[in-house]
Amino acid sequence: MLGWTAWLFLVLPARAEDGGRGLDVYFIDVMGGAATLIVTPERESVLIDSGWPGNEDRDPKRIVAALRAAGCERLDHLVTTHWHVDHFGGVSGLSKLVEIGHYWDRGLPEDHDPAIDYPEGPSERDPLGAAYRRASMGKRTALKPGDSLPLRGETKAVVLAAGGRVLPAAPGSAANPACAEAPSPQPTDKSDNARSLVLRFRFGKFDFLDCGDLTWNVEQALVCPSDRIGPIDLYQVTHHGMDISNNPALLKTISPTVAIMNNGPRKGGSAATVERLRAIPTIRAAYQLHRNAGTKPEENAPAELIANRGQDGGEFIHVSVRPGGERFTVQIGAAGATREFESR
Helix, strand or coil: CCCHHHHHHHHHHHHHHCCCEEEEECCCCCCCCCCEECCCCCCCEECCCCCCCHHHHHHHHHHHHHHCCCCCEEEEEEECCCCCCHHHCCHHHHHHHCCEEEEEECCCHHHHCCCCCCCCCCCCHHHHHHHHHHHHHEEEEEEECCEEECCCCEEEEEEEECCCEEECCCCCCCCCHHHHCCCCCCCCCCCHHHHHHEEEEEEECCCEECCCCHHHHHHHHHHHCCCCCCCCEEEEEEHHHCCCCCHHHHHHHCCCCCEEEEECEEEEHHHHHHHHCCCCCCEEEEEECCCEEEECCCHCCCCHHEEECCCCCCCCEEEEECCCCCCCEECCCCCCCHHHEEEE
């Protein structure tokens, strides 16, 4: 009887904890590239972008370490926002380290979609493009605006933009008042950045936005003349914090509570973007993965909100969302201090 009772007390709390899991988001330091891991309460894993190639598979190893920290043994979904090496270059190394269930991207030339162009590859002759094709063969899907990732449970992930096209506005959508003061357009961006996938994740009351490296004009098209996004609780600062992205009209419209910038020590994190974020009254904390070594201390986030202050890096930022999505905490690394925020 005593043995049975002891076993019962050991097992029941674990079951209660498993039944009350929330959503986890890991911003992995890939030194100015991109790799963001989302793990649902069902322990279904979604990686958005895979960092750089080379460096003895530094970035794939950091991704796998975060995956293990989240309690996952495989990667269910890999989403590549666009065809720049710092966003898809880690695929070859990653696919050798962990099983990847399905690949999602903005399309490849062999998909023969006449509405999509490829100004910067990925060419089949390029070793990285060939590696991506080998790894994803027979298990990849091109995404377009309005598509959703087939996630189990309560978590929803909707594509708001892809290939330079944005989700059509709902019939009768009201005009967005933030557009009255929208800045002038910039010259047309002919790079793959402007063709980035944009995904909004929703978990109960919590919303997370990842725009890849989307640039100024398409950002504005997402919210003007009407808003396709809605208010956001957690915002991955677009394009590593570069100032050709993070259009003020978009920032004012989404009015995030927390912003996290996936910059490197010498890539992204522009002073202009930091200033724009500070001008948004709803933002209670703006984190950076690295201190920008090329700008002044006051042009960076406060020291306690910077995950990596040295050149080598490696520390992630972990966001833990409570069941129902009403509150979330942000923690630097696995053992740093946490700050709690309320979802809107």
